[in-house]
Amino acid sequence: MIRVGIVGGTGYTGAELLRLLVQHPQARLAVITSRAEAGQPVAELFPHLRGHLDLSFSEPDIELLATCDLVFFATPNGTAMRMVPELLAQGVRVIDLAADFRLKDPAEWERWYGMPHGCPELLAEAVYGLPEVNRAAIRTARLVANPGCYPTAITLGFLPLVESGAIDPTWLIADAKSGTSGAGRKAEIGLLMAEVGESFKAYAVSGHRHLPEILQNLRLFAGAEVDLTFVPHLVPMIRGIEATLYARLINEGQDLLGLYQDRYAGEPFVDVMPRGTPDTRSVRGSNHCRIAVARQGRTVIVQAVIDNLVKGAAGQAIQNMNLMFGCNEGLGLNTLALLP
Amino acid sequence: MIRVGIVGGTGYTGAELLRLLVQHPQARLAVITSRAEAGQPVAELFPHLRGHLDLSFSEPDIELLATCDLVFFATPNGTAMRMVPELLAQGVRVIDLAADFRLKDPAEWERWYGMPHGCPELLAEAVYGLPEVNRAAIRTARLVANPGCYPTAITLGFLPLVESGAIDPTWLIADAKSGTSGAGRKAEIGLLMAEVGESFKAYAVSGHRHLPEILQNLRLFAGAEVDLTFVPHLVPMIRGIEATLYARLINEGQDLLGLYQDRYAGEPFVDVMPRGTPDTRSVRGSNHCRIAVARQGRTVIVQAVIDNLVKGAAGQAIQNMNLMFGCNEGLGLNTLALLP
Amino acid sequence: MIRVGIVGGTGYTGAELLRLLVQHPQARLAVITSRAEAGQPVAELFPHLRGHLDLSFSEPDIELLATCDLVFFATPNGTAMRMVPELLAQGVRVIDLAADFRLKDPAEWERWYGMPHGCPELLAEAVYGLPEVNRAAIRTARLVANPGCYPTAITLGFLPLVESGAIDPTWLIADAKSGTSGAGRKAEIGLLMAEVGESFKAYAVSGHRHLPEILQNLRLFAGAEVDLTFVPHLVPMIRGIEATLYARLINEGQDLLGLYQDRYAGEPFVDVMPRGTPDTRSVRGSNHCRIAVARQGRTVIVQAVIDNLVKGAAGQAIQNMNLMFGCNEGLGLNTLALLP
Amino acid sequence: MIRVGIVGGTGYTGAELLRLLVQHPQARLAVITSRAEAGQPVAELFPHLRGHLDLSFSEPDIELLATCDLVFFATPNGTAMRMVPELLAQGVRVIDLAADFRLKDPAEWERWYGMPHGCPELLAEAVYGLPEVNRAAIRTARLVANPGCYPTAITLGFLPLVESGAIDPTWLIADAKSGTSGAGRKAEIGLLMAEVGESFKAYAVSGHRHLPEILQNLRLFAGAEVDLTFVPHLVPMIRGIEATLYARLINEGQDLLGLYQDRYAGEPFVDVMPRGTPDTRSVRGSNHCRIAVARQGRTVIVQAVIDNLVKGAAGQAIQNMNLMFGCNEGLGLNTLALLP
Known part of the structure; x- marks a missing residue:
């Protein structure tokens, strides 16, 4: 124990x-x-x-x-x-x-x-606790820095594109949306149901604290300079992050689905959908990141969803704990999403 | 298996x-x-x-x-x-x-x-599948009739009062509220988010199909005639039923909390709160019925919450299955409510 | 001006x-x-x-x-x-x-x-500013006490029954439900979207501050002692109050619809529906109180809806201002409800 | 009349x-x-x-x-x-x-x-009924084609950038989000509250019907070829569209706020915010399009919000009617947004 x-x-x-x-x-x-x-x-x-x-x-x-x-x-x-x-x-x-x-x-x-x-x-x-890229180091770490919620969704979404060099890393767009639990359990007028219910808005449009974390990740995996525009939005729901990511393909004929399926083959908590778009409820309460890829001309469009409190926080922390203490990586994380 | x-x-x-x-x-x-x-x-x-x-x-x-x-x-x-x-x-x-x-x-x-x-x-x-009253019969049943969602919440809420004779059974009021998943996964305009979101209403005010089921239960446990007014309402949320129940005490000095705690002592899925009011989210995704009792003068006010899809449907069915096949009654039903 | x-x-x-x-x-x-x-x-x-x-x-x-x-x-x-x-x-x-x-x-x-x-x-x-009962006094008042939101809905809902003596005033039940804007624009954790969204609960079950105001009204109009149980609830929506009211008829043959239509004939902001149930969205942003009546046996069931911020607060205040300054009572209050 | x-x-x-x-x-x-x-x-x-x-x-x-x-x-x-x-x-x-x-x-x-x-x-x-670009032609039109909801928000958002040549028109991104009323009052399972509530997703990721309409507009105002990626999303709310638009500046020193304020000076229904981000509730029920501009490096970020049923449909139609029949353009459209 x-x-x-x-x-x-x-x-x-x-x-x-x-x-x-x-x-x-x-x-x-x-x-x-x-x-x-x-x-x-x-x-x-x-x-x-x-x-x-x-x-x-x-x-x-x-x-x-x-x-x-x-x-x-x-x-x-x-x-x-x-x-x-x-x-x-x-x-x-x-x-x-x-x-x-x-x-x-x-x-x-x-x-x-x-x-x-x-x-x-x-x-x-300190080891950055994203098992999909740092599994070995996490196992032996004394100190794990558990990733932020936006950085988890956006990094996992861009990773196969950036690692493989399939896209131009100098113009990446991440348009991300979060439920209100991401802002924490704080007594703030701006988080009241009567303020954020039935409404939608962008925030921190000129720069959000998660930007340097995402850039640090992408630069590492790209092995090159990266230019990312990141805009978060607040969704009138409690749990969930959806990130829609835009990048420009180097080679228009790139097999996107294959690229993602190969990269995440064997990953217990990343699911690449062969068709359809992921909705946040499909991971509500679950530790999964669910991803789909599409294109419009030379633009790749990645959609990645997580539960901000699970894969975006506490679930990923348990996943890291399991690795650090030699348990099965998914132990205690098998509960299915609660849908509807 | x-x-x-x-x-x-x-x-x-x-x-x-x-x-x-x-x-x-x-x-x-x-x-x-x-x-x-x-x-x-x-x-x-x-x-x-x-x-x-x-x-x-x-x-x-x-x-x-x-x-x-x-x-x-x-x-x-x-x-x-x-x-x-x-x-x-x-x-x-x-x-x-x-x-x-x-x-x-x-x-x-x-x-x-x-x-x-x-x-x-x-x-x-056919055995009525409410384990809190029919546990023994369920174990050996060939055919179990799983209770309706409103009847589960309302029956468990009234049960200690009615069984014990603490209240006048000839004027009971059940004002119940349900999330929209209770109406099913049906293509109906009346269930669209744009119709039921950000709004609240009563429905079936002159008589709802669950009324005879509730009456059948209460009459059985009262061993007397029962007069119940039951009005369901639709809440702009997905899961959850809250039933606020009103009855008139025979004896104003009745120890209500004790009555409920005694009746449900040992019940794995009924939780009587010693203070506070239960909210539906405290049982979201869980098989629990959570109950509180209060009073205003001689009127008892019971608040009972369940997840309509779990204790109000599928979870109770699994609880019944466990009983029928000799498993631990709570097997597979231990997942905690998803909160927030 | x-x-x-x-x-x-x-x-x-x-x-x-x-x-x-x-x-x-x-x-x-x-x-x-x-x-x-x-x-x-x-x-x-x-x-x-x-x-x-x-x-x-x-x-x-x-x-x-x-x-x-x-x-x-x-x-x-x-x-x-x-x-x-x-x-x-x-x-x-x-x-x-x-x-x-x-x-x-x-x-x-x-x-x-x-x-x-x-x-x-x-x-x-001070004149209690409910035009439907105090119109003449409001016109000449120096000081108007604008009614509370719950008292407005519940008083207008019970009024025809209580004034006419059609029901037994010693056991009245008011089960009322409010959107979260009724709690005000205050930095409180209990009002966060992540706390009150997708959930439903009763509150102040042992006694809410609006109870004495409602009792004061009903006693006045009944000309007799009144016994009322009042339980408010919090609905995961922003605007709107629905009150479901229960009372017991003296005469089971009472023409309820006629009673309500007669009482509110000529009232610019009370609408009695001949059939159907009112939903709160039908008065969202509007100064109307919309009412329907039904029965189950000898129990009358009244449903009254208002927008808590309009007829339950600011709109009623403007209605009072119009009366005090000799304007048409509905001036500036003609905007229709915003639906959907 | x-x-x-x-x-x-x-x-x-x-x-x-x-x-x-x-x-x-x-x-x-x-x-x-x-x-x-x-x-x-x-x-x-x-x-x-x-x-x-x-x-x-x-x-x-x-x-x-x-x-x-x-x-x-x-x-x-x-x-x-x-x-x-x-x-x-x-x-x-x-x-x-x-x-x-x-x-x-x-x-x-x-x-x-x-x-x-x-x-x-x-x-x-047929005259395309966007008064901000076609006012004169609308006045004398026999037949007006009222714009789509997404095209209204996205066209008004991009217009000053595209007309002025301030940005590179060959890589525009429009990440747009809509409340569910935009999908219409149709009996479809996919629009039930229990399906779309508490969830967020992209849809029509490979191409939405509004894309050719937006392209037709932008090409006309750019006087050049335009390359736009457009991804719509469904928000768990009833009314409102928010479009977050991305483009790359030609001249990094561009005065963005001045550009927008000049373009929309005198427009009765376009409001350029000097600071802050617009939320959809600030136009709920109103005919306004509210816009803010920001930048991250050379990327311009435009946020435009409308009520999809008002400026995105019926309100704009009334605005067009007013122009066609010689009324004041804002007649009957002065109601303020309903907030909260």
Whole structure:
């Protein structure tokens, strides 16, 4: 049994970790911390866990967390970097679901997150937790930087095109759409049902924090400079990300479906559809990324969908945990999407 | 392994049976029929099953179905009654998710469903599949009539009050609200998102087909005449039923919480909340019925929520299957609600 | 032209007043105050007003407000009572959309709103602004207490039954459902789309603040003691209230449709449907209350729908303004519901 | 008074025409036809019109329609072309809200709509009813082809860039998103709330019928060949289109905001936002197109929102009617967006 701790378990990412860990046959949730809710039973805050989890929130405490084999950070950006060095020193492995260890360049972190990086010495060691490209390194990692939700969908969507050199990497467009849970469980007027229901809009049109993470990925896989325009949008639904990606083919005759099927053959959580378009509900609650490819003339159009809280956050973290602890990669992640 | 067949697998109840059966460790789905989709792979119609189910729809065929240990009917009302006698004769056990065998009185059937009953001789034998009241009979039943969605929520909500004689049974009010999946996967203008989204209404205000089923239940448990007013409403959401029930206490000092906790102690799928109100999302995708009780003066107010497709249909059917075949009652039904 | 001021124009009630006033041919919005947004153009906060309203929020200031003929308070409960006496003294008429002047008994106010009433001497004078019962008094009122949203729907729904003595007033049930805009434009986790979307629940089951207001109305019209159970629910939609009301007929042969049609003949904003059930979308954006009546045995079932922000708040306030200033009662309120 | 007829008034476009015409001071709706609903009062089908419209559907009849000054066709594609010649011959002017007269090349029509054009001789005369580019011609037109919803948003969004030569017209991307009312009031499973609610997807990824219409527009204004990739998406909401448009600037220093403000100065129904991003709710129920521009490096990002049923259909048709009959262009179109 893997003895697991969660720091910051009151947001949506934390709640989703709870759902998946409670059902995981090889993990046991031992500690969950929340400064604001310390002392309260978890199932009071999240009634869907009543009868499934008999645990209360505790104060964040390194001693307590150090009793775990693995600690997940489901905290706001900038929190994990303050606690991770001590945990690693005590032999605890860490998966950070925030952005603290995703960018390799601390200057980029500071530019996009508005604060100096508190722990730049760990950036080189941290493994970017996208199993489809980093499986081997994840297995042995002490510290995994779990990818962002948009970067997961967009990277998996562009990967076969960029790796293979099938497209011109200097004009890529990623038009991505997310349900509102992606913005977190925060008391903000802009996230009220009466504000975002029955409406649709773009946001962060001049530059979103996930852009440098996506660029870092694509540059690595392209082995070349990449120019990407990324625009996120807010969809009046709770879960799901759809990314529609545009690129220009070098060779108009390229076998796109074959390219994608070959790249993702054997991947347990990437499904390439031979026809049709994926809808986000087909992955609601599931750890799958479902992809379809089409073209209009020389333009490739990739559609990739994930559940932002599962493959885009907590599910991918469990997938990484399974790799780190030698479990079957899909253990505890077999639940089907909830449809309708 | 229980060899299972489904007749009529293209509706929401059928899709939910598929989701639960694919994940069930002791059942193997062998046959699924649909006249309209015969020959088509199931995962073409329901992409969330891609990679999880390698089966095609076949024509409804008694021979084929007779190879199963158990056949579920997820068909329109009036279909099962035409095929069930032959299946029983061949030793196949049956769970009907439609209304065909729910009402004991064939005249009541004819009155509410507008056609003569095709198989009245089986009505006495058919066991009403509500485990919380009929567990023993279900275990040995050949034919189980799976309860309707409203009747499940309303019966479980009223049961402790009615059984115990704590309230006056001659004026009960059930104000129930359902998501739109309860109306089925049917091409009707009245169910379009542009018609039912962002709106709320009552329907069938003068009498809904589930009324006689609820009355049959309550009369049985009350051992007395019951007068119930039942009004269903349509909620702009996909899954979930909430029933707010009103009754008048005989004894104003009645310990309501204790009454409910005692009645449902040990029930694996009924959760009585000691405080707070249940929301439908707390059971989304789960087989639980979650209940709270409150009062205003002498009026008891019960709130009961279920997922209409799970405890209100397919999940309860699996619970019944488990009982019929000697499995642990909750086998394959442990997935937590998907929240948010 | 009526020179109009609004105190507290940044909530949904304020926004709706703006929408209606901008389109009103006899009113001119001269002042709108908001402490938090002082100095900001209104159309920056509410882009749908761009090009229609060239006005900025100003600090709440009695001098400025005293230049108006009429001031609307769209403030939290307890604010208007501190400013109204001074405005009345300066000859300004007032419509308060909060609860400050709705309850005649200051002890009831204190019990339900948790603070002593700051201005009990005006309670007797304040006119309850429900035109269907108080039209004459509203015309000459200095101070109008605009009704709450639930009380508007429930009072209009019960009124013909209670006034006529057709039902037993000692067991009335009001099961009411509201869209989330009714809870206001407040930064609360409980109102996020990810919390209230795709879910349904009751709330305030043991007693909601609107209960004493409804009771005060019904007792007045019944001329007798009234016993009402009132349970509100939250619907995953933005606008709309539906109230399903239950009462027991004295005389089972009562002509219900005739009773309602007679009572509301000539009422410009109450529509009694001869058949069918009203849905909330049929009044979305409109000032109408639409009502249908049905029965099951001796139980009358009334369904009443309003838009909580229009007939339940700002629209009714404009209707009252029209009466107070001798305009046609429906002036500026003719826009049809937005359907679909 | 303009005497108006509507052919095919039972869809969402027809319903929206009704809403706008009932409130129009210079138009009188005299005839509305529907084969399926002939004889039924309009307000039975659309209860929000109760008390506002006392008219019944009649059989489609040329004699009757010929008594009108203007006939709107809100019919499926391919219907208007069979009736329009006769109406024009009798001196009736026509606005077709379907696609029959939008494409100038009958071969293109046949390719995209799958049937030969029944009236190619009128294609040259038909005026494309986008006032922002064709105002003068619309005033004197006998036959106006009202633009499609996607083409309206995308054409207005690209127009200043394409006309001015500020961008490279050979790689344009239009990623557009629509609420479900855009698909019409049709009994299709794919439009049920339980299918499209809480989900998001692309559709018609290899080519949508609106593509040739958009290309025809852009080529005309560019005076050059244009290469456009257009992908529509379905949003879980009822009303609204958002189009996010991508193009590459010729001159990186281009003043984008100035370009848009200059082009649309004086346009009553195009609003260029100096900052922020437009959301679809800011035009819900309104005839405005609201636009913002941004950039990432050399990529221009235009966001354009409309209400698909108003500026994208019925509202634009009324705007065209006003021009054709010498009314103020905005007459009857002044209602503000309904927000929230």
